[in-house]
Each structure stands twice: as structure tokens, then as C-alpha cells.
Amino acid sequence: MPDSYLDSIPPRDLTLGRLLGRRAAEDPDGVFFSWAEATTTFRGFETDVDRMAARLVAEGIGAGTHVAVLMDSSPDYLTLWFALARVGAVEIPINTAYLGDVLSHQLTLSAATVCVADAAYAERIGQVASELPGLERLYVRGRAPAVAGPPCRDFADLLTGTADAAPTVEVGHDETAGIIFTSGTTGPSKGVLLSHHYLAAYGTMYADINGLRPDDVLLNFLPFFHVGAKFLTIATLVCGGRMRLLPRLSISTFLDEVSTHGVTNFVAVGGVCNMLLSKPPRADDARSSIRTIYAVPDPADIHEEMERRFGCRMTTVYGSTEVGLPIFRGIDDDYRPGSCGRQSPYYEVRIVDEQDNELPVGEPGELVIRPRRPFLVGSGYIGMPERTVEAWRNLWLHSGDRGRIDADGWFYFEDRATDSLRRRGENISSFEVETLVTGHPAVAEAIAVAAAADVGEDDVWVLVTLRDGMSVGPEELLRYCAEKMPYFMVPRYLDFVEDFPRTPTAKVEKYKLRAAGPGPTSWDRDAHGWRVTREGLVRTVGADLLGSR
Template identity: 65%
Template sequence: MDYLNEIAPADTMVHVLLERRAAVAPDATFFSFGEDVHTLGDFNRAANRLARNLEASGITTGTHVAILMETSVDYLRLWLALSKLGAVEIPVNTAFRGDLLKHVLVTCGATACIVDEKFTDVLREAYPRGAPFEVMFCRSEGAAAPAPEFRDFRVLLEPADDSDLRRPLRHDAIASIIFTSGTTGPSKGVMLSHHYLCAYGLMYAEINGLRDDDVILNFLPFFHIAAKFLTIATLVCCGRMRLQKRLSISTFWEEVRTHGVTNFVGVGGICNMLISRPESPEDTSSTIRTIYAVPDPADIHREIERRFGCKLTTVYGSTEVGLPLRRSVHDDYRPGSCGRVSPYYDVQIVDENDQPVGVGETGEIVVRPKRPFLIGSGYVSMPDRTINAWRNLWLHSGDRGHRDADGWYYFDDRATDSIRRRGENISSFEVEILVAKHPAVAEAVAVATPSEIGEDEVWVLVILRENHDLTPEDLLQHCSRHMPYFMVPRYIDIVDEVPRTSTAKVEKYKIRAAGPGSSTWDREAAGWMITRDGVFPPGTRVVPKAGAR
């Protein structure tokens, strides 16, 4: 179905989609979480109560609200409640801490903050003298009252008018600010209009041919745009969503069978993990119809479709540029390609002067929409970076690619220094800054190197200060204290020098081309383990928490 053409632009707001579905089918299942099932009507009424209580607390249209919470029913209600009010939701990566967290909170301009209890200490570490917010709520799983500086989230769940608010909101207003990795600088907050955020979900539903009998598995955190567009796609296709805190490979197929899952996002090497299990006669009887694989695993693409009886779709896209290249369920398969140009966008491959290059030639991928508000609205508090990225009437992706004579496009590499690991975008700049905090480190260089299961691993090369010593194990411990777990490097080299240009700039392309060598320290080969709960030395028996990956 052509979902994007079915809804008037002024109605492309996530809360409007919810309210309309709830009005038509209030008793229909919206999603399940754990053992609980939530209907459209009950969920919408709960979001309305929450919205009115938020407004009574001082959070209203235009308020920037930072959220540091894990996936929960409360978070999902909170997101929809903020949309109903016209507040700006700023979901923060729950693994951020210290300077990274402070940068996000300062840059986004938040005056309100809502956190899970487990992140209150992380917030205090970022703001040891007190966080500068006018309104602060803490959500606790238990009965204990929050710390004195926080208001209790439970007051937001108290009884209130549960009818739709119907605030006169504009679809072009900013609904959310999502931070994506920086390249030669700190992480950037992409401003997303209501229309753009909704359109992302509508395009996802189109690409995957979603129907009213689809069950969409959503295990991605809500500080990623994917968790949001999966929720929106569920509303527009009139299907159901199975919500999880995070992916568990060990219970994946049990979830598929129990809930009849038909669609999920195969990001971060998940396809490789699933295909690695022994083949079973049950594979072809799976309910899976479509896997949205980004990137498409060309080496195992046909095996996945054969083995699981499904169709793989793929795109080229980002938080900023939308989904300008796509291969939908209706398209042929072209190995290695990320698709053809979407009917909603123009795409070109250009040289350093923004001039189009020829067929087969590599250049930067640039994008512009054919309709208003189908790309991001700029970077919050970064006007210079916004102007540079949107120069010459094209949004510059920072990625390199080429196209063939039949109009199929191929992603070649990143023109930037970002690293993609297990579905997370990592700024090499931020890795380098945090590694260099170690007193023995004079200079740090972070680059991507291919992972065995797809995407990248983080590789760090460090030059030490004179008369200082440092072991890879010591640096690993340092990194685990200062970085999100997914950013901690797997490979470490302590070197005397790195390749440079005549102007002393590091030639990262040479480092990437050479790859880790025999002297490179490999965390996994050495037996060290990194999880969400910390770093564990060789020989430690680590029992993962339920649902951990």
C-alpha cells in the first residue's frame, strides 16, 4: 500500500495516528510487552492522562524534555503524551555518561528531564553541582520515593481527564531531537518534525508491504529512530507490535513462534547470528515474512530467504536523510545494492565540487526530498554544521557510493570517521577524546575495522606520553569507566607513530587499509568480556541478565 499518499501531510503526527486508530478499533491490540497486552483504546486514554499531568507540571508545547529511560510501557506512553502536547522529546542513549551525556543535555536545550531511577547517579556524575533543569522526574520500579531533587514519576500517572487533547499543533513543528554520531566533532542532535518522523514509519510500512495481519518485533531502544518508526508503522498498517527491552538471540525463535512475528529489523549483524544456528526443519515454517536488513548481507542473502521462507528488504538512509534509496518487497534483488531511488526523493552521486559523477564512479551521496519535511530540519544548536551539511540545496550524507547503468545504487564507504558497531553509530572523535583522558596517552586514533559478524569493530591506536607506560588491559579498564559499553575498543595498539600527511594530519585510510596486525591486542582473543554491566577479565563467569545480548 502507498501509505505516505494515504494520509494528508497535516495529519502526519504520531499522536493523530494513534487517536484515529483508537477511535476506529479501541479494543484491538496495539502491542504486547512481557505478559501484558495493551489495546489501542486503553493505551490512548493512558497517554491522555499522562499528557494532562505533564502539562500541570509545567511541560507543554515547545518544552524540550530529555528522557533517560529504558524501553517500558511508561516510556511509550510518555512519547505519545509529549507528542499530544507538542513538547519536544529528546531521547538520550542510556549508555551515555560523563562528558558525552553532558554534551547532549547542554546542546539540546532541555529544561525538563525524566529519568529511570537507575540513571540518577549517571546524571549526577555529569552534573556534580546539580542538573540545570526546571522540572525533573524520576521513575522507579519500586515503592521508594525518589531522591529529593526529583519529583516522583507516579504523580504523572494519577487519574486525570482521559479524552484526546486536540491541541492545534503544526505538522512541521519539531517533535523530537535524536543525537547521531559526530565525525570530526561531537555528536549532533538532528531535529525531526512531526511529519518527517511519521513519514519514516509510513515509508517503512511501504517498503516491507506491511498489512493488518503483521506482527512487528521491536527490540530497539527508543533513543534510536528505528524503535519509533516501527511503532508508527504498526499504527499505519493496523497490525500489532511485540515490544521487548532488547534482543535476545537465545529466545528469538521462541518469541517469533509465540507471538507470530512477521517482520523485524535485521540490524547490527543479527542476520549473521541467526544463520549461524544449525539448520532446522522448523525454519521454513517460520511466520517471518520480511526482514528489513540494513545493511543487506549479500553473502548470505539468498540463504536467509531460502532457509526462512521470507523476503529481505533494504535501504540506504539515516536519521538526517530519511530513506532515499530502497529495495522493497516488490523489487528484484541486485546483489550488493542498497536499492533504487525512492519516489519521494532525488539522489545524486557528486564529486568534491558537488558536480554529478558518471555511472560507476564513486562520489558522495547527496539527497533532497520531493516533498516538504521528508528530511531532518537541521542540527540543534549547530548552525554552522547545518549550513555545511545542507549546502547547495542538497543534504550531504558524508557517505560514498556509486550507481550502475540500471539505476541501482551501492554504498561504498563512509567519507566520515564514524564507526558502525552492532547497530550503534559511534563517533571516532568521541572515542579519541575519551581515550586521551588517560594520563599516559599523548594521542589516540580510532578507526573502524571489519567485524566477523558484519559492520565494524572499534580499533584504537595510542601514542604514549614520554616516560609513561600503559598496558592494553589498563586502557581497556579506563575505557569501560568513561564510555558506553558498545564504544569500548576491541583492538588496541600502543605505537610510536601513525601515518600522517605533510601537514601532520593522520591518514586514517592507510590505517584502515592495513588492518590490525599480529602485534595488535585483541580483547576477545585475550578473553576479556564487555557487557552492559561492565568489563570482566579472563576466566570470569558472567551470567547475563534476562534479555541481555
């Protein structure tokens, strides 16, 4: 194992195709990943990728083709992702909870001409097809419903290629591999352009931070529209370990998966640490195979309990889809409670004021980042040149997050300076929540802010003013939200107000609302027996399922 994986790989070889090719050549019979009861070797996976790549080219999908993907995690998705990279196409993973206006916005902004969707999500494409004149083709995996819009093909057609006919496409490390959407702040969600080098380096840095080795087993339950699922996969290739791939997170079976498959590493996003600690301790917890847990965040109040209970080391970072992993605490670093780590050797990080002047030690300000080598940050926002210039100004990438640094060089994340929220591992654009809520005919204005959640991160709190002479009850508005929004955006708290606190220029002072939080007059969805699931809105006290996803 090298001192640094990233330093040991030439930059030109940091592409998805070359990383896979190198590992398949070095360890052809080694197991890359397992899914259910099946295992797939590095060489076997490369062959599957070559077959699909050959078919993609035959279908007219190649260099520069923008392909949106609306699929659950599966070996098929994994193969599609690498096959698209193999032919130089651009993968655009879409959150499978998205529908309606949010889905239409991302498909339009990303300039997708081809879409691949699981059958469960294909109908959503048809519902917005009239708004997508550029979408030329839809491939459906599974039993396809009748879908309006672009010509519909069977995903199984993409599995019929011949490996010997795989294209010989030279994909540069500087070329765009994907577009991942990140939550908007004062506007709609933005699509971050990710080069092959950046995406591959992201996973390589993850392997370095966690000290991954060929005997590591990485548990990957994250959806592939999140960068986390992608960097876990790349890290597995880089270290030569094995990945246990799951369709989704299940806390009830989590430790059984760890025990059965010898899991040594996983990403604990959101409230995963809290949820694991909420399970009754097992006699053999401290002797589990877990070696490292990459916790984002790494809550200071439970850090030592997690390490003690599972006999492991916790690592953590500050990072994002745009900036990579510029701050981290690795497996060999000391623990500093509340800190997200120290500056990576591959980046420069500063704390600055509103004019981008560096602030003294201990004084909070905005975190700004720049890489020390090319292609270690995102390449901008697709279709939003003004937002790209705004974020990448004065030679620094502006995170929109507040933090501080101590005298020993440890960074502390303080707050999001933006209007985004994070709910159970999902980034949420307050702008998009507000836009959807104001679509109700009785709502004049809506403001969405974060409220402290019972378990990690945020709950969504929406405050509304009503149009003159109109009314709507909280349960009616809740049902409306559940019909229009991804399940994780649906607000927990609702307030009906006369107006909001405002600046002299009439801007809403969201920081005052966040500081106050929901009060005794706020309507609480949970307290009134409502629960939001992936399948729809459920009344937990004697009511049937209402609606569906």
C-alpha cells in the same frame, strides 16, 4: 490497503497524535501492542496517553519543553513518548549506555530542562548535574537513589492524570517532535531536529517498503533512543497491525517469540542475520510466520540463505536519521546483490564529486539527497548552525557516505567517508572515543578507526602515542576506557605507536590505517580473555566482574 500509505495521508495529519487518534477511532478494540503477557488496545493506549498528557500540562510540561529521556523500552516509555508529542513537547531520547562527558554533552546541547530516567540511570544524571545548570527537574521511574542536582520527582506522578482533562493542543506537522543524536565525525555527536511530519513519514515509508498489512505482527526489540524503534511503532499504527514489544534483543529466544506471537516483520540491524543463521536450523523454519525482514545491511553472502531458511522476503534501504529512507528495495522489487536499492519516488539522490558535480554511472562519490516534498528530511542540528549549513549545502543534504549507481539505477553503498564507526547496531563517534582515551594522563594522542568485526559491522581499534616519560599497559588502558565509555565504545584492539601516517599538513590519514587493519603486534582484548558487557568488564579466565554500569 492503499498503494502507498504515505500518499493516502494528508501531510497535516502526519503527526504522532493524529496517527494514534485516527487508528483508535477506526479500530478501538484492536490490539496495538503486547508486552510480556499483557496486551494494550489502540483505544486503551490513547486513553493512557491522554491521562499522562493531562498530568504533563499540570506539571508545567507543554509546548516547546525539551524533555530528555534515559529509559529502557517499556509501555511506560511508549506512553511518555506519545504524551510528550500530544502536548507539543520535544522528546530527546538518550542512549542508556551513555555516562559522563558524552551524557553531559547531549543533555547540554539539547537544551533539556526536564529529564525522565529509569532508576538504574538516575545516578548518572547526578554525576554530571553540576555541568547542567539548565536542567530543572528529574523524574525517576522505579526506586530512586539519592541523586544530587535538580529536584527529583517520582515518575509514577505522571501516571495520575485524568483522560477527561487531556489538553486540546493543536500540534502542527511542521513542529519539532524530537531530537535524536547521531554519531559525530570530526566533532562531538550531533542532535538531529525531527519534525512530526518527518518522524511520522519515516514510519509510513517503512510500512510501504515492507508492504505491511493489518494482519502483520511487527517485532520491536530496538531501544527507543534509536529511530528504528520509533518507525516500527509508527508503521504499526499506519498499517493497523500489531507490535510485539520486547525490552531488548535475545537471539536465544528470538524464534520462540516469532512462533508464539506470529511475528511477520522485524528489523535486522547489524549482525542479526548472521546471528540467526548461527542457530541450528529448525524443521519448521521455512514455515515460520516471518513474511518480511528489513535487513540493514543485507549481506549478499547470506541473502538467499536467509530467504530460503525462513521462507521470507528481505527488504533493505539506505537511510539515516538525517535523510529518511531515500533509497530502498521493497517487497516487490527484484534482488540485485550488493545493492541497497533504487531511488525513492519521494527523493532525489545523486552521486557527486568534491565540488558537488554529478558523476558518471559507475564512478564512486558522495551520496547527496534532497526531498521532493517538504519535511522529509531532518530540520538541522540543534545548537550547531555551522554543521547544519555544511551538511545542507548547494541545495543538497550531504550524507558523508560514498556510493555509486549502475546503468539500471541501482545504488551501491561503498563506505563511510566520515570517521564514524558502527558496532553491533550502535553508531560510534570516533571523535568521542579519541577524546575520552586522551583523558588518560599517559596518552598524548589517540586515533580511533574501524576494524573488521567477526560478525557484521565494525570493531573499535584505538592507536595511541604516549607522553614523554610516561607509560600505560594495554589492560590498564582497557580498564580506563571501560570506566569512561559506554560499553559498545570500548576498544577491542589497542596499539601503542610512535606516530601516525599524516598528510603534509599533519592530518592523520585514517584511510591508511583502516586499509592496513590491526596487525600481529596489536593487543586484542578478546584474545587476552577480556569481555565487555552492559554490566561492565569481565575477565573470562578466572577473574571477577570489574566495575559496573
